[in-house]
Amino acid sequence: MEIWGPITPGQVAFCIGFIPVLAAWLYSELSEYWRKHTSSRLDSVDDFGAIRNGEDSKALLLEGGNIGSSMREQKSPSSTVRCFLVDKTFYSNNRLTLRAMSEFGIILVYFFICDRTNLLGDSTRNYSRDLFFFLYFLLIIVAAMTSFTIHHDKSPFSGKSVLYLNRHQTEEWKGWMQVLFVMYHYFSAKEIYNAIRIFIAAYVWMTGFGNFSYYYVRKDFSLARFCQMMWRLNFFVAFCCIVLDNHYMLYYICPMHTFFTLMVYAVLGVFNKYNERGSIIAVKIALCFLIIIAIWEIPGVFDVVWSPFAFLLSYNDPSAKTKYSPMHEWQFRAGLDRYIWIIGMIYAYYHPTVERWIEKLEEAEAKLRISIKAFVVLICLAMGYAWYEYIYKLEKYTYNKYHPYTSWIPITIYICLRNITQSFRSYSLTLFAWLGKITLETYIAQFHIWLRTGGPDEQPRKLLSLIPNYPMINYMLTTAIYIAVAHRIFQLTNMLKIVFLPSRDKRRLIYNITVGAIVLGMLYAVSLACLNVPKMLK
Numbered sequence: 001m002e003i004w005g006p007i008t009p010g011q012v013a014f015c016i017g018f019i020p021v022l023a024a025w026l027y028s029e030l031s032e033y034w035r036k037h038t039s040s041r042l043d044s045v046d047d048f049g050a051i052r053n054g055e056d057s058k059a060l061l062l063e064g065g066n067i068g069s070s071m072r073e074q075k076s077p078s079s080t081v082r083c084f085l086v087d088k089t090f091y092s093n094n095r096l097t098l099r100a101m102s103e104f105g106i107i108l109v110y111f112f113i114c115d116r117t118n119l120l121g122d123s124t125r126n127y128s129r130d131l132f133f134f135l136y137f138l139l140i141i142v143a144a145m146t147s148f149t150i151h152h153d154k155s156p157f158s159g160k161s162v163l164y165l166n167r168h169q170t171e172e173w174k175g176w177m178q179v180l181f182v183m184y185h186y187f188s189a190k191e192i193y194n195a196i197r198i199f200i201a202a203y204v205w206m207t208g209f210g211n212f213s214y215y216y217v218r219k220d221f222s223l224a225r226f227c228q229m230m231w232r233l234n235f236f237v238a239f240c241c242i243v244l245d246n247h248y249m250l251y252y253i254c255p256m257h258t259f260f261t262l263m264v265y266a267v268l269g270v271f272n273k274y275n276e277r278g279s280i281i282a283v284k285i286a287l288c289f290l291i292i293i294a295i296w297e298i299p300g301v302f303d304v305v306w307s308p309f310a311f312l313l314s315y316n317d318p319s320a321k322t323k324y325s326p327m328h329e330w331q332f333r334a335g336l337d338r339y340i341w342i343i344g345m346i347y348a349y350y351h352p353t354v355e356r357w358i359e360k361l362e363e364a365e366a367k368l369r370i371s372i373k374a375f376v377v378l379i380c381l382a383m384g385y386a387w388y389e390y391i392y393k394l395e396k397y398t399y400n401k402y403h404p405y406t407s408w409i410p411i412t413i414y415i416c417l418r419n420i421t422q423s424f425r426s427y428s429l430t431l432f433a434w435l436g437k438i439t440l441e442t443y444i445a446q447f448h449i450w451l452r453t454g455g456p457d458e459q460p461r462k463l464l465s466l467i468p469n470y471p472m473i474n475y476m477l478t479t480a481i482y483i484a485v486a487h488r489i490f491q492l493t494n495m496l497k498i499v500f501l502p503s504r505d506k507r508r509l510i511y512n513i514t515v516g517a518i519v520l521g522m523l524y525a526v527s528l529a530c531l532n533v534p535k536m537l538k
């Protein structure tokens with residue numbers, strides 16, 4: 001077996017952490033099995049309770065601990081002793097947490113095998129427009145036949161079903177785009193490059209929209225909420241970077257969404273007592289524009305602002321022909337969507353107002369209602385046509401120059417048309433909504449277990465091939481595994497989040513974070529030593 005790329009301290013640390021966790025999990029399964037089959041004691045363990053309480057981990061630390069693992073304060077003084085004594089109840093209480101951690105580790109090992117070793121084959125991408133759209137439309141037909149759903153959610157204002165920018169629709173929208181986005185990579189469909197830029201803009205728009213609505217209404221700026229948000233966005237990608245020795249910017253979607261999410265959080269969090277006042281929100285949004293304009297439009301400012309973060313955000317494609325400066329990727333990627341998150345916040349702010357208009361419109365007499373709607377549709381179509389002719393059709397480099405200032409046009413048109421009638425608003429395709437929920441995972445996983453990068457920091461330029469010479473059957477098989485794994489990662493990320501970042505218990509949260517950081521540091525130090533001591537002895 002050949003391994004591409006050097007062995008890094010991060011990878012060693014991962015192994016040192018992962019093996020004891022795996023062992024502990026196997027032991028806990030065994031003792032659970034033992035308990036069920038030999039004893040008739042009735043101290044049955046509520047599995048889900050164990051997951052919720054996150055009864056974890058003194059043992060993990062003692063056994064070396066997993067990266068990201070942490071301890072919680074033990075409720076009974078005896079529990080420390082219990083794990084020393086390898087107590088069976090302790091293990092069965094934590095069985096589900098251990099299992100989630102082990103599964104997560106196994107998935108990462110699978111990633112490594114697929115993408116960094118020559119155990120599995122690869123093949124080249126090729127594009128056929130016919131096949132590409134055939135597959136996409138096939139999926140739409142399947143989704144329509146199997147998962148067409150009519151929702152009857154009620155508007156919070158009037159109790160009528162209005163459904164304006166609701167969750168089903170947003171997730172379905174993400175699903176539509178995500179399928180094309182990953183297929184664009186798989187088939188190397190260069191001709192839809194500009195459309196992909198729009199989709200990414202739409203995700204960033206949703207980041208602004210969703211997060212603004214959430215923080216504006218809930219006003220929950222707690223540490224727990226903040227950590228959970230960061231965990232959701234970065235937990236999986238962090239492990240991919242460690243295990244596969246990649247830079248964070250390889251998965252540029254993640255730093256980008258993290259940055260824009262942090263911006264929305266900061267905008268609403270600072271002086272949040274005054275958020276009720278429209279003028280304060282206006283000032284805040286104007287400030288956002290000013291900050292972004294200063295950073296991206298005034299030459300030189302970008303370098304000054306971002307140079308402290310170069311360790312996180314620099315990136316060089318090892319096999320690119322033209323060499324850019326390491327920060328170019330970040331400047332380009334985040335720059336493309338630099339305004340659209342602010343637009344998302346503005347839409348979110350006016351969302352209740354528009355919702356009331358729509359309700360009024362639905363109550364208006366038929367003639368007026370239909371003419372207003374027809375007028376809206378006409379305007380949308382005209383604008384859409386103009387945008388398509390004069391912007392979308394531009395060649396990709398020229399298009400990219402206009403993109404930051406024009407991406408709101410197709411997004412707005414989609415939103416208007418998607419909600420044009422009451423019944424149309426209430427339909428959604430659940431299959432796409434399901435895919436829309438796991439976009440982050442499908443985005444990251446595609447690099448390694450669907451496509452293949454074949455080395456640290458490489459872009460995915462090849463396809464993973466499990467069945468050589470049968471491209472379509474291979475496509476089917478790798479896609480099935482890929483989607484299943486992505487969905488599982490989504491679940492595992494959430495399970496572990498609940499265990500390690502409890503919402504209500506602030507002391508335990510801080511405790512977990514501290515211990516997690518210490519464990520990580522120790523693992524890293526040990527693995528550095530492991531790698532360097534043999535060299536020094538030579």
Ligand SMILES: *[C@@H]1O[C@H](CO)[C@@H](O)[C@H](O)[C@H]1NC(C)=O
Nearest residue numbers: 164165166169173415418419
């Ligand atoms: C319109 O459609 C978009 C896309 O599905 C959706 O996110 C939004 O909820 C809808 N609401 C309106 C009236 O804009």
Ligand SMILES: *[C@@H]1O[C@H](CO)[C@@H](O)[C@H](O)[C@H]1NC(C)=O
Nearest residue numbers: 203206207210211214257261
């Ligand atoms: C905030 O934005 C991130 C990034 O897109 C997203 O994952 C998250 O769900 C958003 N939060 C809310 C509450 O909408």
